[in-house]
Amino acid sequence: MKDLKLRIILITAASAIFLIFHLIAYIYNMNVFKEELNSLERAHDFMEDVLELRRYEKNFAFGIDVNDLSEVLLYISKIEKDSNEFMLKQKFPECKKCIVDLKEKLAEYKKIITEVKNKKKPNVNKIRELGHEILTIAKKILSVNKVYVNKSLNRLLLIPSVLMFLFGTLLIIFLIFITYTLLKQIKFIQETTIRIANGDFSYIPTVKDRVSSFAPIIEAFNLMIKELEAREKDLLQAKKLASVGTLVSGVAHELNNPLNNISLTAEMLVDEWKDLSVEEREEMLSDIIEEARRASTVVKNLLDFSRSKLKDADESLDIQEVVKSSLKLVRNQLMISNIQLITEFKKDIPKIKGNYDNLKQVFINLFLNAIQAMPEGGYLKISTKETELNGKRYVEVAVEDSGVGMPPDVLDRIFDPFFSTKPVGKGTGLGLSIVYGIVKKHGGKIRVETEKNKGTTFFVYFPCEEDA
Ligand SMILES: Nc1ncnc2c1ncn2[C@@H]1O[C@H](COP(=O)(O)OP(=O)(O)O)[C@@H](O)[C@H]1O
Ligand SMILES: [Mg+2]
Structure with missing residues (x-):
């Protein structure tokens, strides 16, 4: 048990540590993702500026309008400023290289445009070519940013799912293990309790493979067995x-x-x-x-x-036959004492292992006691049935009378040899102690229910032959 407690504490601590780490990693990844999103947005703005630049550049190339050229120069300086800022905050190495290229191209582009503005004859093809190259680099910057953002997004979605899956699986395995251990212990406790209830007070050996989780239970049981035995x-x-x-x-x-x-x-x-x-x-x-x-x-x-002339209980017997033949011997006395006989026999009662003569002695004693308990008459009811006690099958014979019953102090002593409440000459006080000895010899049990002035029932149980 101690061991199990330790395991539960360990797994709870491990889960807590895992969850905290997971949370920290998640917050960190989330921040990275936020930065990358910002970067993507900047790349997007950058791209739009380049597109604007090219629009004015196109107007100039087709209309040769000097006003458009000033707009182009305006955008060049805007893009220059942006790219400086961008360079500072950029983390992706591919992008840094692109920005360096872009600055080079932009400088060349600016030089040509400034010359044209200063009335030099424009080389439109060269301008268009450079504009196209700048646009290509801006596109690349945007796509690199997109790739990074996508990667981060995947990481954010995938890692927690995988980790949660692994964690969940481990937790389920652990729970199954704990449940299995507990069930095994409960089954062990149940079996041992039944064994002790059946009167087997032998100590439980500590088996090696059980030591860890069973040792404390076994120890407790052995202590209880020792106490019970004493x-x-x-x-x-x-x-x-x-x-x-x-x-x-x-x-x-x-x-x-x-x-x-x-x-x-x-x-x-x-x-x-x-x-x-x-x-x-x-x-x-x-x-x-x-x-x-x-x-x-x-x-x-x-x-x-x-x-005590107890004979071997080794014949295969139908207990109802024994009861019937014992009844024959007391039939006369039943009639004289004005006692009504009621029998409830079952058809398919299993056989028992026993000694015919000894068992007859048991029933004759019980019948005579019942008759003597009904001096004014009454009824004697005999019934049989198959029943289960502590997982074992028994045949039960109940002998019920409507006689005087017994007070508790008498009930406590009825199985003692020579204990009798009857006048001298009527009772020897040996009947029930002989009955007890024979029932025990047959591996059986005996139980009494009685109520003063209402009657008494003796229940005797014999193990079924295949269970004996
Ligand atoms: N069916 C019964 N009803 C009332 N008391 C009983 C019954 N059977 C036994 N007893 C009590 O148990 C005592 C012991 O019984 P037993 O051992 O057969 O000795 P005995 O019959 O010789 O007295 C009886 O004296 C009586 O007090
Ligand atoms: Mg008697």
Whole structure:
């Protein structure tokens, strides 16, 4: 970015310098042109004087009138004066040479005319010849001036156009370059942001050819990744501690009940052994066995969970088939609980890669939770669709119930092992943590929307097979 800023400043400074030089050159050329125009005007006047001279000279030659001769002399001195002045201001070397020639001819011409005026016999041919030569030189002076003026005019028109064209082209090339660089950077930022949003916290290497314009962005991203990683670790640690707490208190609670019952019953047996009938003794002993079984089920559940029997997710599956076969297992409970089943299945849902048994476990858990959340009945709606998340295609299964919903503090903990709001014996608190583990194992995602006393919807996403 710094580099880009420097480039923009440089090109702006260069443009400003270019424009100033261009302006100075233009003003200078304009002045030159003005001087040349003046010179052309003078050459024009000069030419007119010579033409007048020749008119009187012609009158004299044909009419031999001495009065015309005085006019001729008048014009000669006027032309002499003009040519002196002209000589001073003239810049073009060709013209200077012409004026020198002209002065020579004019002197000769003046001499002859003065002699004729002093009653010498006129040599008309010689006079006419000299007059013609003077006119030719005047014409030449005029044409040289014209050529210079034309050249200047061309310069004035052409140079700015060419320079503006070159400048414009360079500016466009530079703008294209800047836009290209910016677009490349924006694309890089976009791609990296999506990658980080998808949970990939690996650092971005600084590639050599990118160093100049990408280095600061990469640096910023790497700093952000480092920060995010640290925060995620903290969060994970906090969550782990919280779930260990839930787990321990869950297990303690679950085990405490049967152990209490066992010890109470055993104490009663010892104290009142003699007073009890055989049937009563048998009943109490079988109570103890029953409670011991309950305790061992708790331990078994815990073991099952910790060993987490996740199987490889490698079968090509139609998720709707899995949903339908899971539904069969809860149909009875739906009927008993007075729950209406609504399904919205799509025809062309892409296949996913997964494990049939594990996925069935996911849906059975979600359905049972939904049923338990609707003690007064309601509806269970299951819908599927194909969707896109962060540029990847997923199959979405939504499990919606019209049950009791959850307050935020419950929602925060539902995936913790042994977290349950249900009475002892009804819930183990393991369902959703198992669901979570299986969904993660499938590269999927899970999301919950809930509103107290309105209902809850669980959305589970599995990557489409060709995207997995
Ligand atoms: N569909 C639902 N509606 C309302 N609350 C739910 C729903 N599903 C789960 N919960 C809440 O999440 C908790 C944890 O669920 P789960 O892990 O399956 O354990 P359990 O069902 O054994 O309590 C439940 O106790 C309940 O409070
Ligand atoms: Mg459950």
